[in-house]
Amino acid sequence: MVANWxxxxxxxxxxxxxxxxxxxxxxxxxxxxxxxxxxDHKEGAYPLGQWIAEQRRAYGAGQMTGLRAQRLD
Structure with missing residues (x-):
């Protein structure tokens, strides 16, 4: 019950x-x-370029599946 909560x-x-x-x-x-x-692009203070580079790396390495991979396609 606790785990469900x-x-x-x-x-x-x-x-x-x-x-x-x-x-x-x-x-x-x-x-x-x-x-x-x-x-090196930032959206405000957020390092968007670094984030997308990591997402591309994970996608290319086959470490990303499902909805996230579909969204990046």
């Missing part, structure tokens, strides 16, 4: 962080009409 009531910060980062990428792509973010 925890699974429904604990915030998954990794998912929230990825959703926030994905949102920053969408904002960039809508503004620039592409998603080729330079490595």
């Amino acid at each position: 925890v699974s429904f009531n604990v915030i998954d910060t990794e998912k929230l962080d990825w959703a926030h980062d994905w949102s920053a990428l969408k904002t960039f792509a809508e503004r620039e009409a592409h998603a080729r973010v330079p490595y």
